[in-house]
Amino acid sequence: xxxxxxxxxxxxxxxxxxxxxxxxxxxxxxxxxxxxxxxxxxxxxxxxxxxxxxxxxxx
Numbered sequence: 001x002x003x004x005x006x007x008x009x010x011x012x013x014x015x016x017x018x019x020x021x022x023x024x025x026x027x028x029x030x031x032x033x034x035x036x037x038x039x040x041x042x043x044x045x046x047x048x049x050x051x052x053x054x055x056x057x058x059x
Contacts, residue, residue: 022055
């Protein structure tokens, strides 16, 4: 069995409330192509973090 997913298998909606992330959309969803939730030893939600986060730059 292959670990490769088709485009139609992508996660459709990921909510996001991190307004200073460049992937945060006005619709309160993440607009990154993919996300990485990180923490090797997490046992609680607050012990994880978004490894995809990138700060918005202001011009």
